[in-house]
Amino acid sequence: MTGWILLALVGAMVAIDGTSFPQVMISRPLVSGALGGLVFGRPLEGAVVGVILEVYHVGTLPIGAARHPEGGTAACAAAGGLAVAGLPAAAPEVLVTVLLALLWERFTGRTVDLGRRLNERIVQVWRPGPDPGRELERRHLAAAGVDGVRGMVVTVSGALTTFLAVRLAAAWPAESTVAAAALGIAGAAVLGGTLGVFGGWREKGRTFLLGVACGLILLAVT
Amino acid sequence: MRLTRGAGLAMLLRSFAVQASWNYRTLIGTGFCFVLLPVLRAVYGGGEHLHDAVRRHSGIFNSHPYLVGIAAGAVARLEAEGAEPQLVERFKSAVRGSLGSLGDRLVWAGWRPVCALLGVAGALAGASWWLAALLFLVLYNAGHLVIRVGAFQLGLRYGRNVAEHLRTLPLDRVQRSLWHAGAFLVGVLAPLVAAGELLADRLPIAWIFAGAVATAVGVRFGTAVRLPAVVVLMLGVVVAYALGGA
Numbered sequence: 001m002t003g004w005i006l007l008a009l010v011g012a013m014v015a016i017d018g019t020s021f022p023q024v025m026i027s028r029p030l031v032s033g034a035l036g037g038l039v040f041g042r043p044l045e046g047a048v049v050g051v052i053l054e055v056y057h058v059g060t061l062p063i064g065a066a067r068h069p070e071g072g073t074a075a076c077a078a079a080g081g082l083a084v085a086g087l088p089a090a091a092p093e094v095l096v097t098v099l100l101a102l103l104w105e106r107f108t109g110r111t112v113d114l115g116r117r118l119n120e121r122i123v124q125v126w127r128p129g130p131d132p133g134r135e136l137e138r139r140h141l142a143a144a145g146v147d148g149v150r151g152m153v154v155t156v157s158g159a160l161t162t163f164l165a166v167r168l169a170a171a172w173p174a175e176s177t178v179a180a181a182a183l184g185i186a187g188a189a190v191l192g193g194t195l196g197v198f199g200g201w202r203e204k205g206r207t208f209l210l211g212v213a214c215g216l217i218l219l220a221v222t
Numbered sequence: 223m224r225l226t227r228g229a230g231l232a233m234l235l236r237s238f239a240v241q242a243s244w245n246y247r248t249l250i251g252t253g254f255c256f257v258l259l260p261v262l263r264a265v266y267g268g269g270e271h272l273h274d275a276v277r278r279h280s281g282i283f284n285s286h287p288y289l290v291g292i293a294a295g296a297v298a299r300l301e302a303e304g305a306e307p308q309l310v311e312r313f314k315s316a317v318r319g320s321l322g323s324l325g326d327r328l329v330w331a332g333w334r335p336v337c338a339l340l341g342v343a344g345a346l347a348g349a350s351w352w353l354a355a356l357l358f359l360v361l362y363n364a365g366h367l368v369i370r371v372g373a374f375q376l377g378l379r380y381g382r383n384v385a386e387h388l389r390t391l392p393l394d395r396v397q398r399s400l401w402h403a404g405a406f407l408v409g410v411l412a413p414l415v416a417a418g419e420l421l422a423d424r425l426p427i428a429w430i431f432a433g434a435v436a437t438a439v440g441v442r443f444g445t446a447v448r449l450p451a452v453v454v455l456m457l458g459v460v461v462a463y464a465l466g467g468a
Contacts, residue, residue, distance in 0.1 A: 022238035023287060024363050025334070030341045031355045047351030052420050054342050055411075058335045059445045063326045091421055092462055099455045119245035123252045123280070131268065132276040133259045140256045143243035169459075174466035180418050181429040182458020186451035188416040188433040192440020193447045195408050197331050201441050204405035208441070211409020218347075219413050 006039045007080045007159055008152040014072045015151020019062075019112070020144040027072030029053035029101075036079030036159070045089040046079030052098050053078070055187050059194040070112050070154075074105035077155045081162025085170070092174035093166055095183055100162050108154045115150050119143045223265060225302050225378065232260040233294055234374050240290050248282045250290070255280040257290065261298040278307055284318050286325020288369045293317050295377020296384045303381075313382050320385070328393065329369065332400035337362040339407035346411065346419045412437045 014035070018027040026032060029050045037046015057071040078101035087093045122143050129135050198204050240253035255262075258279050266272040285293055293314060300310050341358030345351070380387045416433025418425035425433070436454075440447045 019244055020239065020242040023241070024366065025359065028338060028341075028358065030338060030345075030358055034351050034355050043351050047345065047354070048421065051342055051345045051354070054338055055415065055420070056448065056451075058338050058342075059448075061326065061330045063330060089421070091423065092466070094421060095455065095458055095462065099452070099459060102452050102455065116245050119243045120247045123243050123245060123248065132273045133263060136252060136255055136276055136280060137259065140243045140252050141239070143245075144239065147242070169463070172463050172466060174462045176462075177426065177429070178465060179458055179462040180421050180423055181425055181432065182455055182462070183420055184416055184418045184425055184429060184433045185436045186454040186458070187420055188412060189436035189440040189447045189454070190451045191408060191412050191415050192437035193443065193445045194335070195405055195441050196444035197335055198401040198404035198408065200444070204401060207402050207405040208409040211406040212412055213409075214406075215410040215413035218410070219417055219419075 003040045003080075003084065004156060004159075007036065007076070008156050010035050010039055011073055011076055011155025012148035012151040014076050014155070015070075016144055016148045018070060018072050018147075020147045029057055029071045029075035032072045033075040033079040036076035036155075037083040039080055040083035042083035042086075045083050045087075048089040048094060049079040049082060049097050049101065050075050052094070052183060052187060053101055056102065056190050059190070059197050061197065067113050068109055069102075069105035070108040071101075071105050073108050073151050073155045074101045074158060077101070077104060077158025078162045080155070080159035082166055084159065085163050085166045087166060087170055091176045091179035091183065093170065095179040096166055096169045097162055098183065100165055101158075104154075104158045104161065108158070111150050111154055115143075115147055118146060122146070223302050225261065225298060226264070229260045229264055229298070230295075230374065230378060233257050233298060234291065234371065236260070237287070237290055237294065237370060237374070241287050248280065249284040250287070251283040252280050254283040254285075254290065254294065257294045258298060258301070261301055265301050274307075275301070278311070283314060285321035286329060288329055288366060289321045289325040289373045291370060291373030291375075292377040292384055292388070293321055295374045295379075296381050297377075299378055299381040305382075309382075317385060324388075324393065327397055328400070329366075332397055332404070333365050334362060336400050336404045336407065337365070339404060339411060343407060343411055346414050 014027045014032045017023060033050020033053060034043050034047040037043045053071055053075045060068050062068060078097045082093060082097045122139050195201060195208055236257045240257055241250055243252045244250055255276055262272060262275045266275050297310055337358050341354050344357045345354035376384055416437055417430050
């Protein structure tokens with residue numbers, strides 16, 4: 001039970017960090033995944049899930065009022081769910097966990113949208129009082145509190161869903177190489193797509209190819 | 223009146239929560255007023271004047287959260303100097319769009335993805351989980367803090383002339399360097415990811431080739447490949463469990 005309470009608290013912190021406060025990026029999947037696993041004593045499994053999900057999120061830019069999936073809480077939830085299931089970070093289990101996280105983050109992204117609409121109401125009602133500054137501060141910080149509660153709910157429910165799904169999947173044997181290949185192929189495609197963030201093939205093709213050459217050398221020597 | 227160091231520090235600390243009430247109607251307007259409040263209280267005291275100032279500054283406003291200090295610092299200086307409300311409003315309208323796009327390019331599409339790719343590279347290179355996460359957090363937040371503090375210093379020092387000073391900074395060069403670093407890191411990581419290093423388990427050559435083709439498809443179609451990639455994962459689940467039971 002302590003683990004679930006801790007996960008809820010971490011989920012709240014991750015959700016608040018995403019937009020409200022202080023945006024130090026514990027809300028990145030790379031960090032929140034490891035934190036989700038750490039809560040249940042399995043940070044390595046959490047980190048594996050977090051690193052894979054980070055690859056999917058490098059190219060997601062929170063520009064303007066864009067609506068986008070919320071990767072932080074989803075990674076935390078997925079990593080927590082896999083960790084509490086007590087299963088190793090083998091390819092089939094990780095594949096199921098990552099897939100669930102990528103679906104869950106679309107739902108959590110919708111809750112972010114709802115939260116922003118709720119914030120409109122929270123800050124809209126404006127009554128002149130003896131201390132208008134205090135009233136504004138109260139409402140502003142209340143919105144962050146609501147965001148935290150939202151984070152708790154989506155993280156714990158996401159972890160529970162992942163836990164059940166991974167446990168269910170573990171009852172069947174799975175072909176590990178195919179699962180690992182699916183993660184590799186999908187990850188490589190998304191990573192390739194990230195080049196667009198840095199100017200794309202036309203502008204940065206040569207730099208990209210130089211990187212590929214270094215990557216190939218690394219592969220050869222390791 | 224002269225702005226105190228304490229008021230400046232309070233504004234800086236409050237700026238970390240500038241987006242707490244982000245909404246589609248006023249964007250970060252309420253947060254901007256939240257940041258300015260220590261100065262508004264010092265300038266107007268309380269009562270009707272403070273109420274008017276709070277109402278003026280809680281309207282629509284937008285900026286990148288890390289660069290809000292440029293606008294907040296400059297507005298704080300204008301308010302302390304007793305500038306006309308219309309002048310302050312004109313200044314806010316003039317800077318709000320450009321601060322948003324500047325921060326988006328430099329931080330969201332530059333510094334952050336580069337740091338994240340370095341963190342992923344660290345993990346794939348065999349660094350322990352906490353070291354990869356720590357590398358990302360320390361590196362990213364070093365830049366984050368420099369930008370936030372620097373933004374306030376610029377705003378407070380140059381006031382309404384801050385935009386002219388911003389044009390003299392080599393921001394385009396910084397962005398170009400970040401994009402080169404990002405493109406290079408994507409290139410380094412692509413073969414590692416395609417080869418199955420995400421799970422520290424080298425794939426057979428046929429699958430690596432498929433990963434290389436997938437990378438090329440990603441480069442061609444950009445972030446539009448995200449949804450098809452999820453479909454690939456779904457197919458992977460189906461095939462892996464179907465073959466496992468066979």
